[in-house]
Amino acid sequence: MSRLRAALDPKSVAIIGASDNPNKVGGRPVHFLGKFGFAGKIYPINPSRPEIQGHKSYASLQDLPEAPEMVIVAVAGDNAIAAVEDCAAFGVKIAVVMASGFGEVDAGEGKAKERRMVAAAHKAGMRIVGPNSQGLANFGTGAIASFSTMFMDMDRAAEDAKGHVAMLSQSGALSTVPVGFLRQKGIGVRHTHATGNDSDITVGELACAVAEDSEVKLMLLYLESIPDKRYLEELASIALDRDLPIIALKSGRTDAGKAAAQSHTGALANEDRVVDAFFEHHGIWRAPDMRGLVEATELYLKDWKPQGRRLVAISNSGAVCVLTADAATSVGMPMAKLAPQTDAKLKGILPSFATTTNPIDLTAALLSNSALFGDILPVIAEDPAADAFLIGVPVAGPGYDVEAFSRDAAAFGKQTGKPLVVAATQPSVAQAFAANGTSVFPTEVEAVTALHQFLAHRELMAKTRARRTALAPGEALIASPAAETTMLNEADSLGLLAARGIPVVPHRLCLSRNEAIAAFNIIGGPVVVKGCSADIAHKSELGLVRLGVNSADTTGDIFTEMEQIIAKNGSRFDGVIVASMAGGRREMMIGAHRDPVFGPVVVVGDGGKYVEIVKDTRLLLPPFTAQDVRDALQSLRIAPLFAGVRGEPPMDLDALVDAVVKVGALMRDPAARVASLDLNPVMLGSEGQGCVVVDAVVFHGV
Amino acid sequence: MSRLRAALDPKSVAIIGASDNPNKVGGRPVHFLGKFGFAGKIYPINPSRPEIQGHKSYASLQDLPEAPEMVIVAVAGDNAIAAVEDCAAFGVKIAVVMASGFGEVDAGEGKAKERRMVAAAHKAGMRIVGPNSQGLANFGTGAIASFSTMFMDMDRAAEDAKGHVAMLSQSGALSTVPVGFLRQKGIGVRHTHATGNDSDITVGELACAVAEDSEVKLMLLYLESIPDKRYLEELASIALDRDLPIIALKSGRTDAGKAAAQSHTGALANEDRVVDAFFEHHGIWRAPDMRGLVEATELYLKDWKPQGRRLVAISNSGAVCVLTADAATSVGMPMAKLAPQTDAKLKGILPSFATTTNPIDLTAALLSNSALFGDILPVIAEDPAADAFLIGVPVAGPGYDVEAFSRDAAAFGKQTGKPLVVAATQPSVAQAFAANGTSVFPTEVEAVTALHQFLAHRELMAKTRARRTALAPGEALIASPAAETTMLNEADSLGLLAARGIPVVPHRLCLSRNEAIAAFNIIGGPVVVKGCSADIAHKSELGLVRLGVNSADTTGDIFTEMEQIIAKNGSRFDGVIVASMAGGRREMMIGAHRDPVFGPVVVVGDGGKYVEIVKDTRLLLPPFTAQDVRDALQSLRIAPLFAGVRGEPPMDLDALVDAVVKVGALMRDPAARVASLDLNPVMLGSEGQGCVVVDAVVFHGV
Structure with a gap:
């Protein structure tokens, strides 16, 4: 770790406001640094006591024998500000500020205080974590600069120091709750950091530093607001380079959640669909909730190299077979179709009333013959269609050789090297499998959900890596729209698109009655006639759109x-547009805007008047490939229409994909100065007939 | 319990094939009857031993001193058939047949053997549970006629006998896995029955009997197939009468699940959307998976009388506040808007950096003042907008008075009488709350999901009860379509609808060119002209539909x-139909068919050519009320269109609702003999303009 080394592996730590009581905010870090084996110097600072928790105490920072690399500021309010200024002056490298009551409470004066602290720090080359931070905890180095209550009932567990999970969060509680879950499963967490208000070092910047720790094999993030995406982009890039999976829980998905986040952090809300698209674009898995953040962790820590998603399920309960097939299908894992020779071999082993097709039902016959299990596993292992396995043991105990099952399962897992999970409700059975290193979940739903996440996340990472290779390097344009944007009139909007090779409806901008008549004669009726003005957004309401005009004279009138x-x-x-009545089979839409945080966003989907009601659209963040667009379109609800239904020919998806790719490039081109665009409808025709933009509104100003 | 008393509370039980080994199928029931305190006679039958597990053993049924009320048949294959025949001849009332290898393996000979057993039994007035049954277990009476492995590590827990949950299943494993989960939460399960192949007594019939046990306050069902709905309807009716909630997990939701179910039970698959509609119609909550079956159990066992769904959340973590708001919104629980006086009072208690709007963030200030919690609860309790409460304590421990929190929470719960759940990750914290009788979940997601299920299920039951009151009593027509159904020609189809008061497009059936010309002149152009033949289903493909015909002569041609x-x-x-070009704003559809199991099903939703792709429809089972139809329509994705968007007037939803209600009545009328109907499009106009059926295909034959 070279970045922010003093935050993660300081040689010395001082605690301003140190307390002898390990349950006070200022007592906890002293306690933890001792308890978790921090090897550097510990300097409690408290003028009223000669000794704090067995360490010599100092009256002030200036009394220390050296400038500590890290100082924990555990005093409150304005005292915290003074302490930070002292630290900066004294040559401290990192200040971890625990005091709250700053920007999270008051966007005015609170934020201003934060800015003053940061300015003082930066002037002296110091960096700040916090304020309102629960603190940092690196169990690998024992540098636990945190007041987390969760660590109180943890011993210096060797498995944490050796753990391979890193958890980073703005929130204190959410930095430790996942850790609590993982410890209950016996999984060590090497890093647990809560950065608070992110006034200087953000959770993203710290994550970049943590990602350099080669012992970290899985990174978990909890984010409440994303005010700046740069570090997350850099983090994603570092992670892809070293094949480090990242799972993020970003709250504020709903309006109520956004409101709650705002009243508690004061941060601006992110547009949730854009957050989804951003994570997907960067190969980061977005967890829906706390469970999704931690539930699949142990699967990531195996060294599996999955090849696909086809599942084979085996159980001694037919019902579990059915429920597993339901669960797998629901999350998007097909059941593998086993080879005829597999079936034949299974029939030779299992009783006649067992089921040899996948899912494989051993039935209650397992109660009379515990060897069945070990006998069939090698047969299934050989089947080329099997990508992953689930073994469901809903009930076992006396009468079953559970030890043998768990040994057989572990051997099978080793033999295949393929993902294997077990679903077992009874703690005794679950423990037997877990003791042999197999991943166990309470039911088939949790098991399949975790397995799917792991496999789908691996696919997402591979896809992201492929996109990086396919596309020329280069930053996405981050620029936000200017405060003032101006609407182009429709002719200019269409012209701008046409200049980029995006097909637009044949039209003429006419400046006189005669030009309009001539346009009709050239284009041929029926035509659409539209008034053109950069001042008028809603033409229809003023009677400025006339469809199906059939004669040159009428056009002139x-x-x-x-x-x-x-x-x-x-x-x-600005004139009058005379345009063809564009045909086509489906009204699609292409939109684009600039998110204040995430930059250009392209939207594609089902179009027409009710696009906001029908809500069948997908978001893409440029740069993206034609394959990305195709995948997005194929995930629409209306996707089956593209292939043609009820005897219709396929639609010209290639043309639509091409138009979307060009819109993506347009949004990345600073010279184009496009703030937003709304192309609706884009008429999509049959294969070979292309697509055509019929209505376009473009706003300039970046 | 009067129904099937001998199955649930037998005075004497014999075990054919009894074993001295408690881990054999024939040994388990002997063991359990002893272990769980069965007070009646126990008669092991095994000719090769004088004593079985301490009970005198008999050589044969005929050697017993009396005809036992219940016999457990624990021998295999044809021996089981012979044993059942013996039982019938000897005057036994209930035979529980554990042997497998019957209908579940072989729909031909296997099913035939089952039918022969049942015939023999019925002749003698005996009833059969099974075959392929894991057995029955009534912990209330100690009648444990089961070989479940799950019961091996259970003591005669007093809480089971006093438990209030009944679990019924066809599958053995799934009859006990939920029990395992509930026991882990300390919840006793009074009944655990696995009925196997349901050759005679079905899980539904047994459930009706169990529902008569007044100690049962919650019934859980696992169903793999529903070959007959009658007992489930009766069960639902009994349950509504005595306010007994029922939660059902029905597997085979997906094609893969259906295939797995079929290869394991041989049963016909049910149409899953109809299953959904059936449960909803009868006030039964359908659980999505095992977790959903058991997770909310303890909430049902409180005596809460909920009044609404508005949630108030309180936590010492701002992040948990945000995640709770997200989770609540996602499942459909709004955050309560607290009164200004509540806010004012909270501001007087909490520190300035806390959040007093809902969700209420106590912040880390709770670490320095554990009394905050107890201080604010009485304030919130008084707010009239609060329907239910969630307290999130993601991290606590040393430094917090967790005991006080749990006491305060319990007192608060008692004070309000309103639903209250706690989310606490740490086992020590969870245990403290649970010890005071509060319902605890590991995270806010599980807590909110369970709370929502409980509240929404209560609403569903109230709605179902209201429907029963609103509608005249009377059986839904169960009849399946006849083997042969015949298509009506379009004129007859429209005529049949019109006769029922369903508005159809103005049209004339013309038998001559002159009649067609006259029709044009009466109706006025433009018209639609359609060829009419009961032999032709797809008119368009033959050129038998002509739209926008503008003259009388053309109509004649x-x-x-x-x-x-x-x-x-x-x-x-059959003639040629000349019809108005019906206007309207949205193409809707109304369909109806007869499900072989569930009877008449009405479908309503977004119509048009791509109804199968767009998939925006809802199912309703007659009889239903106008309010049911309205609720179904308002739950469509396109529902916002009905109120009018972008300045449009509302649509005539009343007219559509009325048409759907009439279709429901039509499908219930045996005299109408409608097997199925497909009305698409039904053009829906603006308020006051009604709706009109444009195309109709009706099949006759019931």
């Missing part, structure tokens, strides 16, 4: 009429 | 043309 309407409206008259 | 097409096709010519 409409020109005159629309010119008058626009004049009466006091708007700028 | 089309008549002639269509008459020829139908003749050439060798089909019966």
Whole structure:
């Protein structure tokens, strides 16, 4: 670890506001540094006591024999600010500020105090964690600069120091709750950091540093707000380079959650669908909740190299077979179709009333013959269709040789090198399998959900890596829209798109009645006639859209009429557009905007008037590949229509994909200055007929 | 218990095939009857031993001093059949047949053997449980006629005999796995029955008997197939009468699950969406998986009378506040909006950096003042907007007065009488709350999910009860469609609907060119002209649909043309329909068919050509009320369109609701003989403009 070394592996730690009581905020770090074997110097600072928890206590920072690399600021309010300034002046490298009551409470004065602390620190080359931080805990080095209550009932467990999981969070509670779950499963957590208000060192920056610890094999994040994406992008890149999976729980998914987050952190809310797209784009798995954050952890710590998702399930209960098939299908894991020779071999081993097709039901016959289990596993192991295995043992105990099952399962797991999970309700049975190193879950649903997450996450990481290879390197454009954006008129909007090779409806911008008549004659009726003004967003409401116009004269009359309407409206008259009545089979939409945090976002999906109601769209963050667009389109609810249903020919998906890729490039091009665009409908035709943008609104200004 | 008393509370039990080894199928029941305090006579039958597990053993049934009320048949294969026949002849009332290898393996000979056993039994007035049954277990009476391994590590726990949960299942494993989960939570299960192949007594019939046990306060069902709905309907009715909630886990939700179920039970698959509708119709909560079956159990055992779903959350972690708001919103529980006086009072108690809006964040201040918790609860208790409460304590321990928290929470729960759950990860904290009788879950997600299920299930039961009151009594028509159904031609289909008051498009059936011309002149153009033949299902493909016909002469010409097409096709010519071009704002659909198990099913939703792709429909089982239809329509994805969006007026939902109610009545009327109908599109207009069936296909034959 070279980055932020003093935060993760300091040579010396001082505690301002140290307490002799290990249950006080200022007492906890002193207690933990001793308890968890920190090898560096410990300097409690408290003028009223000669000794704190067995360590010599100092009256002030200035009394220390050296400038400590890290100082924990455990005093409150303005005293914390003074302490930080002292630290900066004294040559401290990292200050961990636990005091609360800053930006999280008061976006005005509270935030200003934070900024003053950070300014003082940066002037002296010091960095700050917090304020409002529960602290940092690196069990690998014993540097536990934290007041977490969770660590009180932990011993210096060797498995933590040797653990391979890192947990980073802004919240204190959420930095330790996952740790509690993992410890209950016997999984050690090497890093547990809570960065609080992120006034200087953010959770993302710290995560980049932690990702350099080669002992870390899985990183878990809890995020309440993402004010800046840069470190997360860098983190994702480091993680992909060293094949480190990252699982993130980002709260504030719902409006109520966003409101709660805002009243508790004061941070701006992120648009949740964009957060989804951002994580997906970077190969980070987004956990839906706490369970999803931790539940699959042990699968990540195996050295499995999965090849696919096809599941084979084996149980002594037919019902568990059925429930497993349901659960697997629901999450998106198909049941493997076993080879005929596998079936034949299984039939030779199992009783006639057992089921030899997958899922394999051993039936209660296992009660009379515990060897059945060990006999069939090698047969199944050989089947090429099997990517992963689930063994369901809902009930066992006296009469069953559970020890043999667990030995056989462990040997089988080793033999295949493929993912294997066990579902066992009874603690005694679960413990027997776990003791032999097999991953056990209470029911088939948890087992299949964890297995699916692990496999799908691995696929996502591979896909992300492939995209990095396919695309030229280069930063996505981060720039936010300017405070003032201006709407282009429709002709300019269409022109801008056409210049980028995005097909738009054949049209003419006409500046006179005669031009309109000529346009009709060239384009051929029926046509659409639309008034064109950069001042008018909602044309239909003013009568500025006329469909199915059938004659040149009428077109001319409409020109005159629309010119008058626009004049009466006091708007700028940019002309009248005469356009083809574009055909096509489905109204699609392509949209794009710039998220204030995540930058350009492209939206693609089912279009038409009710796009906000039908809500069948997907988000993509540029840069993306044609395959990314295709995958997004194929995951729409209306996706079956693309192949053609009820005897229809396929639609021209390639053309739509190409248009979306071009919109992605447009949004990344600073010269284009596009703040947002809304192309709806984009008429999609049959294969070979392409797609065409019919209506377009583009806003300029970046 | 009057029904099936000998199955649940026999005075005497004999075991054919009794074993001295308590781990053999024939040894387990002897062991359990002793262990769990069965007070009746126990008669092991085994000719090769004088004594079995301390009980005198008999050589044969005929050697017994009396006809036992119940006999457990623990011998295999054909011996089991012979034993059942012996039992019937000897005057036994209930035979529990454990042998497998019958209908579940072989739908031919296996099923035939079952039928022969049942016939022999019924002739003598005996009833059969099984075959392939793991057996029955009534801990209330100690009648444990089961070979479940799960019971081996259970003592005669007093709490089971006093338990209030009944678990019924066809599967053996799934009859006991939920019991294992509940025991881990300290919840006693009074009944645990596995009925196996249901050749005679089905799980539904047994459930009706168990529902008469007044000690049962919650019934759990695991079902793999529903070959007959009658007992489930009766069960639902008994349960509603005595306010007994029922939760059902029905597997085979997916195609893979259905295939697995079929290869393991041989039973026909149920259509899963109809199963959903059936349970909903009868007030039964359908659990998605094993967790959903058991997770909310303890909430049902409180005597809460919930009034609504608005949640108040309180935590010492802001992150848990956010995650709780997310979780609650996701499942459909709004966060309560607290009164201004509540906020004012909270501000007087909590430190300035705490959050007093709901969710209420006590912050880490709780570490320095454990009394905060007890101080605010009475304030919140008084708020009228609070329907239910969640207290999140993600981390506590040394430094916190957890005992006081749990006492305060319990007192608060008593004070309000409203649902209260706690989310606590640490076992020590969870135990402290549980010890005071509060329901504890590991995270806010489980807590909110369970709370929502309990509240939503109570609402469903109330709604079901209201429907029973609103509707005239009367059986839903169960009849399946006849083997042969016949399609009505479109004119007859429309006529049948019109006769029931369902609005259909204005049309004339014309038998001559002149009639067609006259029809055009009466209806007024443009019209639709359609060839009419009961032989032709797909008119469009033969060119028998012409839209937008604008003149009387053309109408006449089309008549002639269509008459020829139908003749050439060798089909019966029923005439030509001339119909209005019906307007409207949205193409809806109404469908109906007869499910072979569940009877009439009505489908309503978004219509048009792509109804199968768009999949925005809901199922309703008649009889249903207008409110049921309205609720179904309002739960569609397109529901926002009904109120009007983007300045549009509302649509005439009343008219659509009325049409659906009439279709429901039609499907219940035996005289109508409708096997199925497909009305698509049903054009829905603006308020006051009604709806109108444009295309209709009705099949006759019930």
